[in-house]
Amino acid sequence: MGMATRALLFSFVLLLLNVTATSTVFADETANTAGNNSDTINQQIENQPIEIQSPASDLWRAVRQRNVDITGTSQVKGPTADTLINVSGQEWREFRRSQLIPYSAYALGGVLLAIVLFRLIRGKIKIKAGRSGIKIHRFTGFQRFVHWSVATLFIVLGLTGIILTLGRFGLIPLIGKDAFGILATLGRTVHNYIGPVFAVLLIVMLFTFIKGNFANWTDIKWFAKGGGLFGGHASAGRYNGGEKAWYWLAMLVGTVVIISGLIMGFPLFGVSQEDIKLSQLIHAIASIGLLAASFGHIYMGTFAMEGAYEAMQTGYCDENWAKEHHDLWYQDLKNDGVINSNNADATSLKREVSDSSDTNPSGGLAVAASSASVLNSSSTSSSESNAKKAKSVSSNNPDNLKKIEGIGPKIEEVLNAAGILRYEDIQNSSRDALKQILNSAGSRYKMHEPKTWPQQAELAAKGEWDKLSELQNEILNKS
């Protein structure tokens, strides 16, 4: 090999490597100055480029282009130690940053906005007929215990989840990284430890509320009428279409959230990092959906509707609320003789105790329909003493007729309007006469049974409150 050839070859190397533009120029000059056969050699370059291998570069290039799953071996042991390049990391990151986080914020914000708009347009949904004062048993103590346990954990998990997902963009600008780091550490710990408890409680809830939550034609009609949210009346049984939808959504999507959460929390049984990445996305999407839906449920159950919250708070709902929002359920109760019947013995009159359902042995999985009872809500000890006072001060003042079990504020008004103001008036009235007054007051009052009222009124008129109480307990126990 002569010197000229070597120089030419050297220039080819530089050309092929294309190190810099200047070196290319340099190579051309070298080729020209090298002498006679430069044209032929240039042709050679075009026709048959010489393969120069750079294996180290090729390796990195192949790895970087991610066409292949680059897995080797390593002395270091770890979940991903053998994998040279984590191929799906980029997709996960892009989805999280460009879609998951912004759309989560839009979804939650959008639902909140929709609720505010709905409130502005529709206002508070009142009980049209006003409160009857008569309470109907709707939820047992156990049901309420399960509901509020799940609800509390749901809110804690939801809040900590939102903090971890959106906090970087929503909270760090407000409270700074250091404070947020403490909050997020706490949130992550709480979220991880409460999650499994929530899983257990959700299973309990599945069984506690399953009765009455199966879909039927009524629900389809209910949805067709928009649930009566925008006017009109949509019939509903014990649970309306919206409540059923929320129940099944909570159960099914909740299961997805729990399973994906457990995979992340307990990466055992050969769960790979790919599985965790997928679980994380499923967990986040499902949870955001559940949270958005929960806003609707929480709003309807609290601020939206008069008389709704007390049902889950005390276990009892107002009779008129039941008639207006769960008419078919109310009808069922009537047909079953749980509320009102012509036989007074079947009417369970009950002195209201703050939490009677907690002592109800039928708690547990039983649904309240069979144990629903009519209560007089206002016969409290304070009204008792007030009534006594009122009577002793002036005999012209009307008695507190609400002292008699079965009479609430509304019925008291009706009776007062009919000229019945004192216990004596009731005592001297026959059952039929009282019934007639009630019947003529409208369909709402037809269901009430005044059979025991004269007897009760007699004791009340004499001021024998202990005996009255005894009698009332007796009536109660008969049921």
Add this chain to the structure above:
Amino acid sequence: MAANVKFYCDSERCIECNACVTACKNENDVPWGINRRRVVTIKDGEPGERSLSVACMHCTDAPCAAVCPVDCFYTTDNGIVLHDKDICIGCGYCSYACPFGAPQFPTSGAFASRGKMDKCTFCAGGPEKAGSVDEHKKYGSNRLAEGKLPLCAEMCSTKALLAGDANMVSDIYRKRVISRSMSTLASSGNIQQNGFNPDFTGKATK
């Protein structure tokens, strides 16, 4: 003028001695069960076997920093990606996003839960005062503050692992490529160049 520092591993030189892994562990007092650096061997025992030493590559647009829910990552003037263990919550997202598997987690907590993330710092410590006890406890040595480069690269016996100003690293590597190619040509192909074949499919042998 701050440099933009990078690692580069020359697979033609790496002999899979794992000294970089050990040196890193020793220099930084890395917690038990964690290795900030690892050597991955591709096509182990087959023709064309190559090894690469991998740790945090200190990305310019770091995916770990992008997904961190508490925003605990920061990039120094030298282009080193560091994180604040006081803010880190150990969620593991950075390890899901990282292309190189750099973030590591101690599993010493209750129910083997993840502790705070640990990763290569380019021997540049953390946000604490350079050379402080706190800094060493959390992040290991701060060799950069002492004017030294990462120990893994400093002690590499074949100088396969390069660390330093990216321009200088690429200059060194460019010279190596040219020199190797020249050798091939000068010897008319007599020097064996058992090249890496990028067309190989799927997983290599274990």
